[in-house]
Amino acid sequence: MKKSNTLVSSLWHLGIVLFLLGTTSSAYAQEKLKPLSIAHQGSFAIGGTKVTEPGTFELQNALKPQGQTFHGDHAYVFYQIPVNAHKYPLVFLHGAAQSKKTWETTPDGREGFQNIFLRRGFSIYLLDQPRRGEAGKSTVAASVTPTPDEQFWFTQFRIGNYPDYFPGVQFPKDSASLEQFFRQMTPNTGSFDGEVISDAVSRLFTKVGDGILVTHSQGGGPGWLTAIKNNKVKAIVAYEPYSGFVFPTGELPAPIKSAGLFGDLKGVEIPLADFKKLTRMPIVLYYGDNIAKEPTAVWNKDHWRGGLEMARIWAATVNKYVGDSTVVLLPEVGI
Amino acid sequence: MKKSNTLVSSLWHLGIVLFLLGTTSSAYAQEKLKPLSIAHQGSFAIGGTKVTEPGTFELQNALKPQGQTFHGDHAYVFYQIPVNAHKYPLVFLHGAAQSKKTWETTPDGREGFQNIFLRRGFSIYLLDQPRRGEAGKSTVAASVTPTPDEQFWFTQFRIGNYPDYFPGVQFPKDSASLEQFFRQMTPNTGSFDGEVISDAVSRLFTKVGDGILVTHSQGGGPGWLTAIKNNKVKAIVAYEPYSGFVFPTGELPAPIKSAGLFGDLKGVEIPLADFKKLTRMPIVLYYGDNIAKEPTAVWNKDHWRGGLEMARIWAATVNKYVGDSTVVLLPEVGI
Numbered sequence: 001m002k003k004s005n006t007l008v009s010s011l012w013h014l015g016i017v018l019f020l021l022g023t024t025s026s027a028y029a030q031e032k033l034k035p036l037s038i039a040h041q042g043s044f045a046i047g048g049t050k051v052t053e054p055g056t057f058e059l060q061n062a063l064k065p066q067g068q069t070f071h072g073d074h075a076y077v078f079y080q081i082p083v084n085a086h087k088y089p090l091v092f093l094h095g096a097a098q099s100k101k102t103w104e105t106t107p108d109g110r111e112g113f114q115n116i117f118l119r120r121g122f123s124i125y126l127l128d129q130p131r132r133g134e135a136g137k138s139t140v141a142a143s144v145t146p147t148p149d150e151q152f153w154f155t156q157f158r159i160g161n162y163p164d165y166f167p168g169v170q171f172p173k174d175s176a177s178l179e180q181f182f183r184q185m186t187p188n189t190g191s192f193d194g195e196v197i198s199d200a201v202s203r204l205f206t207k208v209g210d211g212i213l214v215t216h217s218q219g220g221g222p223g224w225l226t227a228i229k230n231n232k233v234k235a236i237v238a239y240e241p242y243s244g245f246v247f248p249t250g251e252l253p254a255p256i257k258s259a260g261l262f263g264d265l266k267g268v269e270i271p272l273a274d275f276k277k278l279t280r281m282p283i284v285l286y287y288g289d290n291i292a293k294e295p296t297a298v299w300n301k302d303h304w305r306g307g308l309e310m311a312r313i314w315a316a317t318v319n320k321y322v323g324d325s326t327v328v329l330l331p332e333v334g335i
Numbered sequence: 336m337k338k339s340n341t342l343v344s345s346l347w348h349l350g351i352v353l354f355l356l357g358t359t360s361s362a363y364a365q366e367k368l369k370p371l372s373i374a375h376q377g378s379f380a381i382g383g384t385k386v387t388e389p390g391t392f393e394l395q396n397a398l399k400p401q402g403q404t405f406h407g408d409h410a411y412v413f414y415q416i417p418v419n420a421h422k423y424p425l426v427f428l429h430g431a432a433q434s435k436k437t438w439e440t441t442p443d444g445r446e447g448f449q450n451i452f453l454r455r456g457f458s459i460y461l462l463d464q465p466r467r468g469e470a471g472k473s474t475v476a477a478s479v480t481p482t483p484d485e486q487f488w489f490t491q492f493r494i495g496n497y498p499d500y501f502p503g504v505q506f507p508k509d510s511a512s513l514e515q516f517f518r519q520m521t522p523n524t525g526s527f528d529g530e531v532i533s534d535a536v537s538r539l540f541t542k543v544g545d546g547i548l549v550t551h552s553q554g555g556g557p558g559w560l561t562a563i564k565n566n567k568v569k570a571i572v573a574y575e576p577y578s579g580f581v582f583p584t585g586e587l588p589a590p591i592k593s594a595g596l597f598g599d600l601k602g603v604e605i606p607l608a609d610f611k612k613l614t615r616m617p618i619v620l621y622y623g624d625n626i627a628k629e630p631t632a633v634w635n636k637d638h639w640r641g642g643l644e645m646a647r648i649w650a651a652t653v654n655k656y657v658g659d660s661t662v663v664l665l666p667e668v669g670i
Contacts, residue, residue, distance in 0.1 A: 059490065
């Protein structure tokens with residue numbers, strides 16, 4: 001990191017240590033036994049739009065849409081405020097095909113980020129992004145189809161090359177855990193839209209005030225947009241963002257060739273004035289193992305190689321404008 | 336109630352008092368300020384089925400379904416266990432167009448059943464039923480369409496006859512609360528299926544052991560099926576069930592004529608041996624105000640008149656077989 005920043009530095013260590021060591025950390029195992037002391041908890045919808053059908057609502061024709069409204073495209077938020085909370089809450093935005101479940105109990109039943117950070121005194125806000133999970137009301141229509149695709153996701157998420165697990169992978173090998181993992185996915189009820197998502201997340205920051213945004217995977221792109229839209233985002237921790245990287249007009253890098261099944265990776269052009277807003281806060285991007293170092297036909301490893309390469313170009317661009325963005329490849333720091 | 340039962344009796348009072356008085360109860364207001372002491376909390380998927388596409392999965396054709404699996408039709412469960420919890424946990428099943436949000440913060444920001452019962456020492460299990468919310472993976476396809484229908488729901492749920500509120504209705508009159516209410520609805524991602532839902536809820540009781548099932552509205556039907564499938568359901572509290580009432584073969588009452596927009600109300604025939612399983616536990620059904628006493632063309636009041644009439648026939652049938660089922664109409668008990 002270019003700037004010294006205690007907040008992000010402690011997040012950096014906390015994130016790595018707790019994420020990877022889990023219950024093998026005896027200090028954490030002891031802490032786990034203690035009750036959580038929650039000063040307040042609750043849920044609400046935030047952001048979104050309203051559609052009104054032309055015409056006049058008539059009580060006797062209440063099943064006709066005329067004159068009726070439809071509220072959609074909001075996020076759902078569940079929050080918990082521990083006793084003696086730190087100043088900055090953590091706002092958690094999940095990735096593709098996921099919900100706030102990402103941050104809750106792990107597939108093998110260990111505590112997830114929700115409990116881990118509550119135990120460390122952080123207020124937590126867990127989001128279901130617009131058009132996902134309990135924020136299912138979408139202003140655009142969708143078809144939900146039960147397409148068998150779980151072996152694809154097993155591979156895409158680098159658990160291994162299905163049916164093989166990667167050597168040393170931390171994901172549990174038992175079938176019950178894998179089943180939990182598959183069942184924690186949940187479909188879009190409307191198309192993915194980074195602007196719609198970041199509008200809602202920005203509204204959340206306006207409501208709760210200064211805080212730290214934690215994103216996973218596909219949530220990375222809406223995360224950058226949120227930080228551009230709202231100066232209450234004081235830091236970003238992004239776990240494996242791979243899409244939606246924004247660049248100043250005229251500075252878009254060439255697409256990165258990839259054997260990944262979603263094809264080559266491209267950035268998104270935005271005005272320089274917007275891009276510069278990403279230099280206001282420290283940003284850390286984490287990537288794990290089993291990412292190729294060189295182009296390869298092994299498509300999952302290559303997909304993430306492309307994502308990591310794009311992330312490094314992006315961080316360098318942010319830092320060129322005197323930002324504070326750091327890419328951490330866990331194997332490079334000995335994890 | 337026919338049998339004396341301390342458990343249900345206290346639930347009866349607790350439910351009514353806290354539900355209706357909310358923050359106006361000063362004892363509860365004081366209690367609200369205390370931190371929640373949570374011994375453990377987490378989430379998991381329960382129940383469901385697995386579909387496997389014929390053929391062989393090939394790594395290089397991972398976007399084709401051949402040989403891949405799809406896990407769906409499970410419920411999502413979020414649970415919290417307070418310190419020194421009562422013996423029986425409460426399992427909460429929401430109604431139509433809703434999710435576990437039903438039991439969380441109210442539209443005007445007061446604490447919901449989740450916090451209220453945690454403060455009273457009950458473990459709580461909040462469900463998103465199969466094909467809803469974070470349990471969105473459905474083995475049957477669905478279309479999700481943004482149909483403007485909120486003025487219908489306002490009326491159907493007896494907030495009033497839109498745009499008028501019923502006199503004395505407890506629902507807050509400000510627009511922000513109404514917006515929260517509309518945004519807490521979330522669509523089906525597959526057709527409603529009482530058997531699929533009760534299979535999942537039954538699996539939850541098998542996992543957590545003896546407990547009390549609390550249902551809302553459309554959740555009532557799957558609630559009866561759950562209690563038939565699993566003898567760990569030790570009591571049922573049903574808020575305004577209106578559909579899915581089961582009767583022994585040959586004892587189905589005539590459909591109840593109704594001006595409700597969903598038409599006449601019908602029961603469902605099941606074997607007597609199954610029906611008798613509903614006599615094993617105390618059951619309380621609650622209904623609120625603005626339900627017609629006589630048939631009327633005011634369709635929302637008449638819809639619920641039919642539901643209440645069916646409920647009374649149903650409870651009498653359960654009690655005929657020496658069950659313990661009670662219908663409570665709140666205005667009749669002075670609330």
